[in-house]
Amino acid sequence: MKTLVTYSTLTGNTKKVAEAVFEAVSGEKEIMDIKNVNGAEGYDRIFVGYWVDKGEANEEAKKFMESLKDKKVGTFGTLGAYPDSEHAQKCVEKISDALRVNNNTVIAEFICQGxxxxxxxxxxxxxxxxxxxxxxxxxxxxxxxxxxxxxxxxxxxxxxxxxxxx
Ligand SMILES: Cc1cc2nc3c(=O)[nH]c(=O)nc-3n(C[C@H](O)[C@H](O)[C@H](O)COP(=O)(O)O)c2cc1C
Known part of the structure; x- marks a missing residue:
């Protein structure tokens, strides 16, 4: 079981959460800035970190998530709004729905303020x-x-x- 933890960040918040996620993950694992990821082949699970930009995952993270197919995916994000707000919950849902369209299985979701x-x-x-x-x-x-x-x-x-x- 090999896991990739990857993240997109502008000011470092999402990277910090990625590091926490990485620490907790069991089995063989790698952590990488999304800029350095060269496809998802070879990984059984992909955990993707994004920051919320105008109500959705930032473009860089969104593009990467759109490239995933038939994968086990976990998502984590940071945003300015409260995590229990409708705004936050809608972001999470939208991201997971888009992943499911490409036959990915969403196995974890997390969002917090940044x-x-x-x-x-x-x-x-x-x-x-x-x-x-x-x-x-x-x-x-x-x-x-x-x-x-x-x-x-x-x-x-x-x-x-x-x-x-x-
Ligand atoms: C251009 C821009 C757009 C943003 N849009 C939203 C938004 O729509 N909703 C929200 O709750 N936070 C928004 N934020 C806040 C960021 O999502 C938040 O500060 C996040 O933690 C930044 O993550 P980073 O440090 O990994 O770059 C926005 C921030 C920026 C810079």
Missing amino acids: AIDPRIIETMRKMGSNGPHAPTPEREARWAEAAKHPNEADFAAAKEIFGKLD
């Missing part, structure tokens, strides 16, 4: 109260919470999910 690039937050604040991301107190609180993630509890939760797979 700090939003401060430059993005500044831009949203500058767009002011009329923009789609207006800095309301509720949003400011969510951004502040995201800034603390992924944290040890997130790593433990990811390990729990990916560590118990056989």
Whole structure:
């Protein structure tokens, strides 16, 4: 049983979760930035990490997942929204549905918050109260919470999910 843990990341959040997943996985395993992955041949399981971009998996991760067929796949992601929000749950569902279209079996799913690039937050604040991301107190609180993630509890939760797979 050989497992590939791969991830796409801009600011490092998803890489951190990937490292936790990798630590928990049993059997023969490799971890690789998605940029360096040369196909899925030779692996029995592929665990893919993505960050959420405009409500879906970021383009690089999405492209890779679209290349997978007839595989056992686990997904893990990070996003700015709360993981129990409808936004987060819809992302996870959309990703798993797309994988199933290509006859993959989704054996694990995990998503947690990840700090939003401060430059993005500044831009949203500058767009002011009329923009789609207006800095309301509720949003400011969510951004502040995201800034603390992924944290040890997130790593433990990811390990729990990916560590118990056989
Ligand atoms: C261009 C861009 C678009 C984003 N879109 C969303 C989004 O639609 N929903 C969300 O919850 N978070 C969104 N985020 C927040 C990121 O998904 C989050 O900060 C993530 O943890 C970044 O992961 P990384 O550090 O691995 O790059 C966005 C971030 C960027 C930079």
